[in-house]
Amino acid sequence: MIVPIHLENSLAVKYDVVIDALPEMTFNRKVAIVTNTTVSALHLETLKLKIKADELFVVTIADGEEYKTLETVESILNELFEHKLDRKSLLIALGGGVIGDMTGFTASLYQRGIGFVQVPTTLLSQVDASVGGKTGVNNKYGKNLIGAFYQPEAVYIDTQFLKTLPEREFSAGIAEIIKMAVMFDREYFDYLNQADFSNKEDLEKAIQRSVELKAEVVNLDEKESGIRAVLNYGHTFGHVVENETNYKTYLHGEAVAIGIMMINALAVELALMSQAEMDLVTAFLVKHNLPITYAIKDVDSFYDKLFLDKKAANNKLKFILPQGIGGHLIRDDIEESVIKKVLEQFLEKEI
């Protein structure tokens, strides 16, 4: 039994993150579960057994990041209108980050906002995406470029769901866990380095610390005007990798792993991280079957795409750099030439 983590401080909506077996839920209102075809086949019945509602129905969408679009959100909205949901109705997101982000976004839009609950079924969404209220969709210009800050009413994390998770997706979640450790907590990094994630206790402990750290950061800075940007460690480069490969080649966590490699290389170049520290992180990524290389075709074009990052402002790129392991630094004054020099290490020929 793991203690619930309570989020409040700066947040408009207060909610609990409960890391434990999925609880019984009784709602005196209309409830719609939003899920995808894959998760539906595996876990929908489990969830339905837990829910008592005035009226319960399910919206099932296609599985995949490529469906994380405004078009899909509009189709979900239309189903909700057909079922005449009202302002007191509730959405439940059953699935990974894509389902969570889109369900939260849909909830924020429906009649200017109805409640929603996160039931994340992937490691990545359990440790990261389900907590903090970032919702949205991708478009041709990049990832999560359209969306809202919108907090769920609760997040229920049950590691049971992870038993059916493909190994590759499990690894992708590890990337977001190591992100938190490298940015904030050396002790946690050392713990993760020796943990056995096939062990339920080790896994829950790892998830709990990640969620705790995330909750702390979100409480300090919900709208990402400051420290919350640190959670984007590995993401600035990672998003370009995803964009260049049309979100098809890599899972989000895998792209983040590549992004971590790139930003660590930049940190080493800037003497913010030692080569030995970088090697420790690399070894961890390798141990968990995460990719550590990427074939950049054209450095200039890759560099230009960095400006689509939501952190970029007034034509300045903002980088979230590690300071050794367990520390972080935000810099927006790094010379183009330095960045390109690092990117060159990842040029196609090197693979």
Next chain:
Amino acid sequence: MIVPIHLENSLAVKYDVVIDALPEMTFNRKVAIVTNTTVSALHLETLKLKIKADELFVVTIADGEEYKTLETVESILNELFEHKLDRKSLLIALGGGVIGDMTGFTASLYQRGIGFVQVPTTLLSQVDASVGGKTGVNNKYGKNLIGAFYQPEAVYIDTQFLKTLPEREFSAGIAEIIKMAVMFDREYFDYLNQADFSNKEDLEKAIQRSVELKAEVVNLDEKESGIRAVLNYGHTFGHVVENETNYKTYLHGEAVAIGIMMINALAVELALMSQAEMDLVTAFLVKHNLPITYAIKDVDSFYDKLFLDKKAANNKLKFILPQGIGGHLIRDDIEESVIKKVLEQFLEKEI
């Protein structure tokens, strides 16, 4: 010179509503003006002369309520992405309620939220739509059913813009002014009854009181969990009228005038308003060339459409009723038969 009205209390974003000549504006950031073809031809150059920005460009959309769709918002978003707006960029809504609602909604969505300023050019948007942070679009299920609560950084109200406003649109704005008076302030109603709106001073005074009342209500209840619903006086029926006529026959304010006639008839039926009071309101609407009749084709179908109202919850309709002139009452327990009896007064044959 009219005093700025400051909105803060419960609002996440604090902002001023300035009722005066349009000020000079200097922005150290990228700015996009969103407007429509009609307003652009009349007022764009005036606004542009007032603005100094790092970079300024204009997004022009087609004029009309029928373009208040998610599709149009997506097209505006795409233009913003093409121009590489960042999180520090700013949108300025130059136009009426449609432009204001869509620009605010677009601002709320772009990279999960950028700033926006309202420059309302119609009487309706000056007295109502531009203040309070309700943004959104229509869809086939009804009006403003998709959207966000998102506050502007400032609202600049300049009655100069109204000089080019078609008379019919001016009248439509009057409907939202009389709404505030009937709900909240008998003295204001009496003032309006004898005011001459062709006189700048009278007009500014009328606008100011309307905005003050609105600001008070929004401060108390931004997300419309309570008293803010009162601002929907005339809207519950009015929205169905708009929906049935495909948003083509009536301007929003005209539909509200019809809605006011219907809800007043219900209030008289419930003995909340005397026939004499109702007649006073009717006379005011007639004096300002607002419609007071509507030919309902089918009472049952009209009644069913009332449930699409955002205020409806748990299958209960919520009505915003006048209590005499200057008072209000929210009721969700009115018998279907009573409502239908009132609707029958508006059956086609009666016209």
